[in-house]
Amino acid sequence: MTERDVVIVGAGVTGLTAADRLVAAGRTVAVLEARDRVGGRTWTDEVGGVPLEIGGQWVSPDQTALLETLDDLGLATHDRYRAGSSVYVDEHGTRTEYTGDVFPLPEASANEVERLVAVVDEHVARVDPDRPWETPGAAALDETSFRAWLHSLSADRVATDNVELFIAGAMLTKPAHAFSALQALLMAASAGSFANLVDPDFILDKRVVGGMQQVAERLAARLGADVHLDAPVRTLRRDDHGVTAIADGGIEIRARQALVAVPPPLYSRISYEPPLPRRQHQLHQHLSMGFVIKVQAVYDRPFWRGAGLSGTAFSPYELVHEAYDNTSHGSEQGTLVGFVSDVHADDAFTLSAEERKARVLASLAHYYGDEALRPVVYHESDWGTEEWTRGAYAASFDLGGLVRYGADQRAAVGPIRFASSDLAGHGYQHVDGAVRMGRAAAAEILAALPQLAAR
Numbered sequence: 227m228t229e230r231d232v233v234i235v236g237a238g239v240t241g242l243t244a245a246d247r248l249v250a251a252g253r254t255v256a257v258l259e260a261r262d263r264v265g266g267r268t269w270t271d272e273v274g275g276v277p278l279e280i281g282g283q284w285v286s287p288d289q290t291a292l293l294e295t296l297d298d299l300g301l302a303t304h305d306r307y308r309a310g311s312s313v314y315v316d317e318h319g320t321r322t323e324y325t326g327d328v329f330p331l332p333e334a335s336a337n338e339v340e341r342l343v344a345v346v347d348e349h350v351a352r353v354d355p356d357r358p359w360e361t362p363g364a365a366a367l368d369e370t371s372f373r374a375w376l377h378s379l380s381a382d383r384v385a386t387d388n389v390e391l392f393i394a395g396a397m398l399t400k401p402a403h404a405f406s407a408l409q410a411l412l413m414a415a416s417a418g419s420f421a422n423l424v425d426p427d428f429i430l431d432k433r434v435v436g437g438m439q440q441v442a443e444r445l446a447a448r449l450g451a452d453v454h455l456d457a458p459v460r461t462l463r464r465d466d467h468g469v470t471a472i473a474d475g476g477i478e479i480r481a482r483q484a485l486v487a488v489p490p491p492l493y494s495r496i497s498y499e500p501p502l503p504r505r506q507h508q509l510h511q512h513l514s515m516g517f518v519i520k521v522q523a524v525y526d527r528p529f530w531r532g533a534g535l536s537g538t539a540f541s542p543y544e545l546v547h548e549a550y551d552n553t554s555h556g557s558e559q560g561t562l563v564g565f566v567s568d569v570h571a572d573d574a575f576t577l578s579a580e581e582r583k584a585r586v587l588a589s590l591a592h593y594y595g596d597e598a599l600r601p602v603v604y605h606e607s608d609w610g611t612e613e614w615t616r617g618a619y620a621a622s623f624d625l626g627g628l629v630r631y632g633a634d635q636r637a638a639v640g641p642i643r644f645a646s647s648d649l650a651g652h653g654y655q656h657v658d659g660a661v662r663m664g665r666a667a668a669a670e671i672l673a674a675l676p677q678l679a680a681r
């Protein structure tokens with residue numbers, strides 16, 4: 227059996243950030259990773275000879291923890307291509323090109339969207355993303371679905387469909403009836419404001435040259451042989467003196483503290499001996515993954531740019547509800563990325579692969595014209611089939627869960643702690659949140675270790 231100060235379950239950005247901080251503070255660690263690669267929900271891969279971001283990729287200016295890490299690791303960023311007009315498709319299928327960040331809606335609905343964004347942001351200003359359950363009126367906001375709440379604020383369905391899109395399809399990737407108004411406010415507060423979320427030039431500002439997975443790869447390179455791949459942790463056995471992690475491949479690590487840095491819906495894949503307390507047994511059942519298909523279509527050239535289009539496109543009424551220019555840095559080819567969310571993703575996966583591809587490309591063609599029908603490479607990121615993730619982008623509570631359980635979601639159970647981007651305040655559901663959670667967990671563990679050492 228190998229002995230370490232800390233054993234970390236999961237080599238995503240959360241787990242590796244924590245490990246990096248602990249080692250920098252002079253502690254010994256072992257990181258056990260189920261997959262044959264590090265990075266978790268960040269994954270840069272080559273598909274048909276083209277480098278693609280299969281998972282998390284964009285960075286926004288408020289994501290300062292991630293920006294610091296990129297700097298520390300010597301990773302550069304580049305801007306998302308955004309010159310030219312965006313495209314909006316309305317509820318009748320009519321396509322309009324526009325500039326600026328206001329959708330070309332009928333005047334009354336455009337005004338209503340502006341009013342709703344202001345109302346939502348008034349609420350967001352009262353939310354501390356690290357303690358959303360303490361928001362004034364939290365209980366009422368958490369028992370109302372985001373859709374019902376928006377409908378109570380406005381009778382203009384075009385306006386509410388558009389406002390809903392930014393949090394439901396674009397962020398939590400669940401239908402807006404399935405999560406609460408408070409959860410939606412947390413999502414917005416975690417990015418500074420709702421206005422930030424609706425502004426693609428803010429929230430989708432930059433990408434990492436060479437790919438986001440390098441964050442995990444470079445952190446792991448610092449740790450060397452202390453990162454064990456193909457080592458899913460099956461059991462965490464705890465006692466008064468510490469914890470033993472038992473993973474596949476005959477790996478057993480004895481440590482004083484453990485950090486479980488996996489998506490919350492996977493907590494129950496691990497056997498805890500003795501079992502976790504009832505609070506965790508209950509709480510963990512109320513956090514579930516959203517679901518979105520990230521689709522990328524690569525063309526010989528970025529043909530939309532020649533037509534004066536930025537590649538940015540939205541419609542609450544299209545199968546692909548949002549799409550962007552996702553061309554690789556320095557590439558002469560052009561890549562479009564689009565997203566198919568929640569119930570639309572469910573429906574899409576009832577189709578054959580050919581039919582699904584045809585429907586997705588038809589939706590892209592509604593935005594960019596028929597040239598979109600003929601990519602040279604086509605790829606769907608399907609995180610729903612990934613055993614060690616089971617959805618995308620991240621986990622959120624069901625109605626009422628945030629107020630009922632939120633304050634305990636990061637509570638330690640003896641020597642076992644929990645952290646991931648799904649539990650973050652600032653940077654919630656983002657790589658930045660993973661960095662913040664990794665740092666916070668490392669600080670808590672460092673504070674706990676000397677006490678244990680003194681026993």
Ligand code: FDA
Nearest residue numbers: 236238239240260266267282283284459646647655656657
């Ligand atoms: P993560 O899930 O990455 O890591 C957990 C690790 O634990 C995994 O490596 C997993 O294999 C491992 N594991 C699980 N169970 C285990 C077990 N029993 N034993 C050992 N290991 C185990 N964010 C962003 O900032 N900008 C963006 O543009 C996007 N876009 C985006 C697109 C898509 C398609 C996805 C799926 C996600 C995003 N995100 C994003 C979200 C972002 O990628 C995500 O929030 C973080 O990468 C999560 O990092 P964590 O380390 O917290 O979990």
